[in-house]
Amino acid sequence: MINILRDHITRRLGKNPDHLDKVLSTFRHIKTRRNEQLLQEGEVCKYVYFIAKGCLQVYVYDKDFNETTRDIVTEDNWCSELLSFGSGNPATENIRTVEPSELFAIDRQAFQNMMESVPQFDKVYKQILEASYANSVYRINTFVSLSALDRIKWLMEYRPMLMTRLSSKLIASYLGINKDVYSRLKAKL
Amino acid sequence: MINILRDHITRRLGKNPDHLDKVLSTFRHIKTRRNEQLLQEGEVCKYVYFIAKGCLQVYVYDKDFNETTRDIVTEDNWCSELLSFGSGNPATENIRTVEPSELFAIDRQAFQNMMESVPQFDKVYKQILEASYANSVYRINTFVSLSALDRIKWLMEYRPMLMTRLSSKLIASYLGINKDVYSRLKAKL
DNA sequence: ATAAAACGTAGACTTTTGTCATCGTTCATG
DNA sequence: CATGAACGATGACAAAAGTCTACGTTTTAT
Numbered sequence: 001m002i003n004i005l006r007d008h009i010t011r012r013l014g015k016n017p018d019h020l021d022k023v024l025s026t027f028r029h030i031k032t033r034r035n036e037q038l039l040q041e042g043e044v045c046k047y048v049y050f051i052a053k054g055c056l057q058v059y060v061y062d063k064d065f066n067e068t069t070r071d072i073v074t075e076d077n078w079c080s081e082l083l084s085f086g087s088g089n090p091a092t093e094n095i096r097t098v099e100p101s102e103l104f105a106i107d108r109q110a111f112q113n114m115m116e117s118v119p120q121f122d123k124v125y126k127q128i129l130e131a132s133y134a135n136s137v138y139r140i141n142t143f144v145s146l147s148a149l150d151r152i153k154w155l156m157e158y159r160p161m162l163m164t165r166l167s168s169k170l171i172a173s174y175l176g177i178n179k180d181v182y183s184r185l186k187a188k189l
Numbered sequence: 190m191i192n193i194l195r196d197h198i199t200r201r202l203g204k205n206p207d208h209l210d211k212v213l214s215t216f217r218h219i220k221t222r223r224n225e226q227l228l229q230e231g232e233v234c235k236y237v238y239f240i241a242k243g244c245l246q247v248y249v250y251d252k253d254f255n256e257t258t259r260d261i262v263t264e265d266n267w268c269s270e271l272l273s274f275g276s277g278n279p280a281t282e283n284i285r286t287v288e289p290s291e292l293f294a295i296d297r298q299a300f301q302n303m304m305e306s307v308p309q310f311d312k313v314y315k316q317i318l319e320a321s322y323a324n325s326v327y328r329i330n331t332f333v334s335l336s337a338l339d340r341i342k343w344l345m346e347y348r349p350m351l352m353t354r355l356s357s358k359l360i361a362s363y364l365g366i367n368k369d370v371y372s373r374l375k376a377k378l
Numbered sequence: 379a380t381a382a383a384a385c386g387t388a389g390a391c392t393t394t395t396g397t398c399a400t401c402g403t404t405c406a407t408g
Numbered sequence: 409c410a411t412g413a414a415c416g417a418t419g420a421c422a423a424a425a426g427t428c429t430a431c432g433t434t435t436t437a438t
Contacts, residue, residue, distance in 0.1 A: 060330050060334065061334075062333075062334035062335070063334075063339075066334075068330070068333040068334045069333075070326065070329050070333065082319075082322065083319070083322070083323050083326065086319060092330075093326075126315070126318075129315075129318050129322060130271075130272070130275060130318065132322060133271065133272070133318060133321060133322045133325060134272050136322060136325035136326055136328075136329060137259065137272065137282075137325055139325075139329055140259050140325060140328055140329055140332065141249050141257070141259055141281075141282075143329065143332045143333065143365065144251075144258075144259065144332065144365040145249065145250075145251035145252075145255075145257045146251070147394075147395095148394075148395070149394090150252075167414095167415075167416090168415075168416060168417095169414090169415070177395080177396095178395070178396050178397080179415095179416085180395095180396075180397075180398090180416090180417085180418085181394085181395055181396065183416060183417055183418080184395095184417085184418080185395095187417080187418090336424075336425095337425070338424090356384095356385075356386090357385075357386065357387095358384090358385070358386085366425080366426095367425065367426050367427080368385090368386085369386095369387085369388085369425095369426075369427075369428090370424085370425055370426065372386060372387055372388080373387085373388080373425095374425095376387080376388090
């Protein structure tokens, strides 16, 4: 399982990056069930997770306590509440597993050590941050400019796996659509 | 005017950072009118701008060619299409001045040089990226969970200056609301 | 200074999205 | 494997947001 992480990193840093094993050894392997809470808003986010298998949901609550999903992250990607993780401030978001998952977690201390002692690791961090940012920008532009129906079409085109893999309820919350509305619109395709 | 940039950087890197003057000298001072196009989607984004005075709009077009505004950036902040700037890929967004502005621009080449030769500059970049990311995340969570009326209230609370400073049309597009609807809702406050 | 263009508001109307209640199905868990 | 909870679909209705037209005001460019 660790090889998925190894491959991910070498793909980004070239074939034989220095200290690769040192880096890999600082990650902790975690197996989870579905619906396990990894982060609760208000806590400080202690880990960055690499998802070797499974799926995580990053979400917040609106004023009526409805969940709204900011992001859904699957295999071979990183997930965290980077702003809390980086600053040490309380997280404003929640994270949970959507499926049984296998994760590799690195804590803040170890992450800092790596950033300082392994220059290349810094690049990985920058890539995580850039990828997260790119995703956010894309998502904003999608939200601001598309109707509910068009957002569904967009999801079908760009992340079709999610459509089959996730519950309707979760997809609706990811698209920012009421679940009943989602059900109706989907029927019209 | 350059002192605004100097202060911005020293505030982040401590009182007397090395190479400060070297860094500052790589920026080009630009004075613009209102409505000047700084970046067109499809082009590669060549600059990162520091805004000493004025206001920029980052926007895209939806399928009906309506402008939708992803971000509005004012004094003492950085603005760019970081993803294009970083990767050299064509930009997916447009940038223009909303007001006559004074900017300090650094191009990709100079930026790379600084990143390599001035270690502290790297921190500034990371801060720009993190700030941009934080802003995006906040904006997504706002969009997904708030009604049009609540988004207006949110803007009045968190960026009240924008309400008085910008045209209604622009604010509406920033909030993702039709301009007529915005006009009506505003009247109800 | 002035003509043209853009802007802001308003009313009437349409479309989209949200809410609520219901019902059969599926799924998780003891 | 049984049962209570969660899920997904649907119809009737309500609320929110969008569209179009019109008109007076402000801004911009010449």
